[in-house]
Amino acid sequence: xxxxxxxxxxxxxxxxxxxxxxxxxxxxxxxxVVIKNVPxxxxxxxxxxxxxxxxxxxxxxxxxxxxxLNSQVSVIGYAEALAHAV
Numbered sequence: 001x002x003x004x005x006x007x008x009x010x011x012x013x014x015x016x017x018x019x020x021x022x023x024x025x026x027x028x029x030x031x032x033v034v035i036k037n038v039p040x041x042x043x044x045x046x047x048x049x050x051x052x053x054x055x056x057x058x059x060x061x062x063x064x065x066x067x068x069l070n071s072q073v074s075v076i077g078y079a080e081a082l083a084h085a086v
Contacts, residue, residue: 008041015045021078022049026063033066034075035059061085 008017022040026033038059040049051059062081066074 010043010046010048011050012048013043013046015043017041017043017050022051024049024051024059028063028067030072031067032073033063034073035062035081036075036077038078058082058085 009015010017018041020040020042021037022042024035024038024040026035038049038051039055040051042049058078062076062078062085065081065085066076
C-alpha cells in the first residue's frame with residue numbers, strides 16, 4: 001500500500017505504524033516475487049506495510065526485473081537488488 005500517512009495510523013485497522021523493514025510478497029499469474037527488507041511503515045496491530053511513493057516506484061522497478069527472469073519464484077533483497085538496478 002502506498003500513500004500519505006495520517007497521524008501514523010493504519011488505514012485498515014487504525015493500529016499504530018512504526019518504521020521498520022518489511023517483506024513484501026507479490027503474486028502475478030504464475031510468478032511469486034518476495035522482496036525483503038523494504039523500508040516501510042508497518043502496522044503493529046495487523047502487519048500491513050505502507051510504502052511511500054518513491055519506495056513503491058523502486059519496488060515496481062525490481063518487480064519488472066524479476067518478471068523478466070521468467071522464474072516461478074524470486075526472493076530478492078531490496079537494497080542489494082536496487083543497487084544493481086541503477
